[in-house]
Amino acid sequence: MKTKVAASDITADLASSQCKLMKGNIAMVEAAVAAECRYFFGYPITPQNEVPARFAELMPAVKGTFVQAESEVAAINMVYGAAAAGGRVMTSSSSPGISLKQEGISYIAAAELPCVIANMMRGGPGLGNIAASQSDYFQSCKGGGHGDYRLIVLAPSTVQELADLTFSAFTLAEKWRNPVMLLGDAVLAQITEPVVLPKGKTQHYKHDFILDGCRGRKPRVVRTLWLKPDDAVEQHNIKLQQKYKKIAAELNSWEEYCLDDAEVILTAYGSMSRIIRRVVDAGRHQGLRLGMLRPVTLWPFCTSVYKNRAEKKQVKYFLTVEMSYGQLVEDVKLSVNGCKPVYFYGRSGGGIPAEEQILAEIKRLNSL
Amino acid sequence: MKKITVYPEAIRRKSMHYCAGCSHGVIHRLIAEVIDEFNMREKTIGVAPVGCAVTAYDYFNFDMSEAAHGRAPAVATGIKRVHPQHLVFTYQGDGDLAAIGTAEIIHAANRGELFTTIFVNNAIYGMTSGQMAPTTPLGMKTTTSPAGRNLKEMHGSPIRVCELLSGLDQTVYLERCMIAGVKHINRTKKAIRKAFKYQLEGRGFTMVEILSTCNINWRMSPVAANRWLQEHMPAVFPTGIVKDTGE
Numbered sequence: 298m299k300t301k302v303a304a305s306d307i308t309a310d311l312a313s314s315q316c317k318l319m320k321g322n323i324a325m326v327e328a329a330v331a332a333e334c335r336y337f338f339g340y341p342i343t344p345q346n347e348v349p350a351r352f353a354e355l356m357p358a359v360k361g362t363f364v365q366a367e368s369e370v371a372a373i374n375m376v377y378g379a380a381a382a383g384g385r386v387m388t389s390s391s392s393p394g395i396s397l398k399q400e401g402i403s404y405i406a407a408a409e410l411p412c413v414i415a416n417m418m419r420g421g422p423g424l425g426n427i428a429a430s431q432s433d434y435f436q437s438c439k440g441g442g443h444g445d446y447r448l449i450v451l452a453p454s455t456v457q458e459l460a461d462l463t464f465s466a467f468t469l470a471e472k473w474r475n476p477v478m479l480l481g482d483a484v485l486a487q488i489t490e491p492v493v494l495p496k497g498k499t500q501h502y503k504h505d506f507i508l509d510g511c512r513g514r515k516p517r518v519v520r521t522l523w524l525k526p527d528d529a530v531e532q533h534n535i536k537l538q539q540k541y542k543k544i545a546a547e548l549n550s551w552e553e554y555c556l557d558d559a560e561v562i563l564t565a566y567g568s569m570s571r572i573i574r575r576v577v578d579a580g581r582h583q584g585l586r587l588g589m590l591r592p593v594t595l596w597p598f599c600t601s602v603y604k605n606r607a608e609k610k611q612v613k614y615f616l617t618v619e620m621s622y623g624q625l626v627e628d629v630k631l632s633v634n635g636c637k638p639v640y641f642y643g644r645s646g647g648g649i650p651a652e653e654q655i656l657a658e659i660k661r662l663n664s665l
Numbered sequence: 666m667k668k669i670t671v672y673p674e675a676i677r678r679k680s681m682h683y684c685a686g687c688s689h690g691v692i693h694r695l696i697a698e699v700i701d702e703f704n705m706r707e708k709t710i711g712v713a714p715v716g717c718a719v720t721a722y723d724y725f726n727f728d729m730s731e732a733a734h735g736r737a738p739a740v741a742t743g744i745k746r747v748h749p750q751h752l753v754f755t756y757q758g759d760g761d762l763a764a765i766g767t768a769e770i771i772h773a774a775n776r777g778e779l780f781t782t783i784f785v786n787n788a789i790y791g792m793t794s795g796q797m798a799p800t801t802p803l804g805m806k807t808t809t810s811p812a813g814r815n816l817k818e819m820h821g822s823p824i825r826v827c828e829l830l831s832g833l834d835q836t837v838y839l840e841r842c843m844i845a846g847v848k849h850i851n852r853t854k855k856a857i858r859k860a861f862k863y864q865l866e867g868r869g870f871t872m873v874e875i876l877s878t879c880n881i882n883w884r885m886s887p888v889a890a891n892r893w894l895q896e897h898m899p900a901v902f903p904t905g906i907v908k909d910t911g912e
Contacts, residue, residue, distance in 0.1 A: 336743070336746060336747065338742075338743065362746045362747075364742065364746065364776075366739070366772075367768050367769070367771075367772035368768060370736070370739075370768075370769075371736070371738075371739040371742075371768065371769050371772065372739075374732065374733060374736035374739035374740050374743070374769070375739045375740070375742050375743040375746075376743060377730075377732070377733075377736075377739075377740050377743060378712075378730065378732075378739065378740035378741060378742060378743020378744040378745075378746075378747075379743035379744065379746060379747050380743070381730045381740070381743070381744060382710070382743065382744045382747035382748055383747060384743070384746070384747040386743070400733055401733060401736070404733050408731075508710050508728040508729075508730055508744065508748075509710075509728070509748060509751075510707050510708040510709065510710065510727070510728060510748070510751055511706070511707050511726075511727050511728050512707040512708070513707075516722075516725070516726055516727050516728050516729065517728050517729075518722040518728070518729050518730070518731070519729075519730040519731060520722065520730075520731040521731060522719060522720070522731060524720070
């Protein structure tokens with residue numbers, strides 16, 4: 298689905314009687330349970346601690362399973378097992394914990410098992426801190442584990458969007474037999490906003506990989522090792538790459554804000570885009586023709602949207618703003634492909650680029 | 666004519682890749698025989714390790730999953746939670762279970778996960794060609810303990826996994842057996858049967874540790890390896906029931 302998201306799509310309908318005030322972490326769990334997620338395996342880490350706690354509260358009532366694993370390593374392998382057995386399953390963590398899960402994520406991608414993994418990013422590298430950060434973009438989009446694989450990466454910017462994307466993530470994972478990552482950060486995890494929780498039936502896919510006992514059929518094997526014939530791994534990789542191509546052709550979602558006459562295209566994802574929206578408004582009050590392009594799917598990346606915008610005559614340059622030292626900017630540069638200059642402004646490790654700092658940077662770039 | 670033995674349905678008729686003299690083939694067959702006895706082949710899900718038995722799924726004739734090195738207990742946890750009525754087991758070697766997967770086995774056992782672990786202890790890393798394992802007896806020469814495993818170089822002592830797990834409240838059956846001669850092989854089958862029975866009764870965590878040979882990496886003939894197994898291994902790893910909470 299190629300979707301251009303509107304700003305109104307990502308804010309709750311305040312007039313709705315279903316509208317609730319909810320923390321990002323909690324809304325994500327509620328949406329997951331509404332989407333019939335019945336298995337959750339996780340390990341405590343800030344800033345996502347409300348996630349396992351809320352799952353532990355909600356699962357008994359829906360006859361679901363919550364297990365507090367001994368480690369993130371164990372949790373992701375429980376996800377592997379539950380997904381192989383046909384369960385609708387999720388895990389959640391934050392940056393250092395997601396690093397620990399990378400081995401399992403590589404196996405899950407290789408075995409083509411559907412599951413949802415949430416990363417509420419915090420400061421790094423190392424133990425870093427518990428403040429919001431966006432420095433796991435490379436890890437999420439370029440393959441944090443070993444081997445040639447891709448995750449479908451969704452980057453919500455509001456609690457409403459987090460709930461909606463969580464709700465759709467499970468069917469997306471099952472449709473493509475691929476792990477889906479919800480990439481948020483400490484701000485999105487902890488912010489409390491109005492949300493209308495998604496509801497309704499979700500689509501289920503009947504897959505022939507599911508291990509449920511070989512009654513009336515041949516035994517199945519969920520595996521990632523291919524020793525024979527000699528080119529078996531290459532053939533499997535070719536099959537995976539073909540799948541990734543299909544996903545990239547079908548799945549893309551982004552938001553355009555004030556782009557029609559924009560001379561400067563600001564680009565950011567997730568929480569950072571909330572500040573950029575303010576920068577666009579403030580800049581326009583000062584006579585600067587600013588606009589924002591916000592990727593919602595980080596992989597697949599909306600390359601052609603960037604390319605098309607770059608070809609517009611009035612566009613002078615792109616400025617990518619991140620809570621990192623420049624990760625998304627590499628994909629922006631690859632997409633713009635030299636057509637227009639791409640600049641970068643970012644802070645990470647707890648520092649969040651502020652409205653006035655970004656405006657100052659735009660004015661500096663305009664004076665060059 | 667009376668049939669005195671049949672080929673188990675739960676195992677495929679194909680030649681195995683295991684070295685001549687290796688214990689894996691016998692252990693595979695015992696598991697398959699017990700699954701057939703329980704008439705559970707169509708309701709069994711096994712988890713293969715990383716190690717020599719990584720392709721156990723080529724031999725077992727029921728649903729199987731591969732697991733990352735040491736993670737079989739976590740994978741089995743996920744599977745069993747989705748299918749609580751199925752027979753689920755992990756098949757793991759000493760490096761997989763007692764080194765890289767120590768956390769997973771201890772916590773699965775401590776949660777009382779309702780799967781069975783078949784722990785094949787041959788005191789050495791087989792597939793990677795003979796490195797020191799957590800269960801290598803003191804004095805045994807391996808590629809990574811060329812002077813023999815010793816305390817002076819702080820190699821540590823062989824880990825007795827059954828005894829280690831026996832202190833956990835949710836373990837209900839832990840027995841150490843040996844693939845050496847008919848008596849011990851029959852004893853091993855009996856242990857597997859009991860472990861599977863306890864699992865299906867929902868009692869708690871069950872494990873059968875099986876002392877085995879790796880004659881290739883022990884640098885011995887199959888016959889010599891069998892003799893060595895019986896003469897030296899039980900001294901380090903006493904065979905018998907380590908814990909049984911009772912029928």
